[in-house]
Amino acid sequence: MSGGKREGCVRKRLWRWRGNPLRRREDVVEAWIVLVMWVVAVVGGAVAGTVVARVIDQDFARQRADRHPVRAVLLTGTPPTTPAGGDGYRSAAEVRWTAPDGTVRTGRTLVDDGLRSGATVTVWQDGRNVLVPRPADPAEARVEAVLSGAAAALALTGLSYVTTTAARWRLDRRRYDQWAAEWELIGPRWNQRTS
Incomplete structure (x- = not known):
């Protein structure tokens, strides 16, 4: 891919962040919501998965020591x-x-x-x-901890995705309502005849 095409592709992806006369406030809000969703999904998912895996592994280690x-x-x-x-x-x-x-x-x-x-x-x-x-042996405990951590990461990612989808749906509804109100004002003018 040439430099010009790549730059155009990046511009297209970041259009909501650039100054644009057609950009609405809802577009900026949506861009921030998507950015936050990705940060929560990646960083939050990694942290949640790691914490859950460590807690589960420690619990199994405590069981092995006690039993x-x-x-x-x-x-x-x-x-x-x-x-x-x-x-x-x-x-x-x-x-x-x-x-x-x-x-x-x-x-x-x-x-x-x-x-x-x-x-x-x-x-x-x-x-x-x-x-x-x-009690689970160390290998079984490690597998269980990893699977539990992955499940926690996926759950947090899924929750952030569902929340983001709901927020974007609300923004879309708001945009549709705004378009309908603007059309009520502009639509009748288009039907006027000029002679």
Whole structure:
């Protein structure tokens, strides 16, 4: 693209910012609204995504630090696995375990299917000796944090886009109303005959 064409293209994109006798106040307002939308979408989206990802990652790290595995005895059996070879199914079952303070506790948690009563299983408990789900490992936590951060960035970008679209629609309605009022004044003059 030659220098002249490129300059013309840039001028065309920035026409709302230049002095122009046909430029209306609404055109300037619309240009500022679009600029703010892009700043919010790019900068705000990056900040929101980063903050959310860090908070989620820290929460998973806190869970990994607080939760620890405990050996427990299964008090009730679980249903057999499906005949189609469905590995990885889990069911709620009653278990008994000894807490670090030496007290024997019972509770319900998810364990693999196909286990019989009396089987030894690994369960997870938190610092208050309450059964909790297994914490996410660092790789799973990182993926979850990144996806949550991306979702937050997209949500903020979508919200700014919808807000900008609504504001531009209102500006368009205002311009249409102004054009209609001007046409009411000018339109009848066009129908006059000159002879």
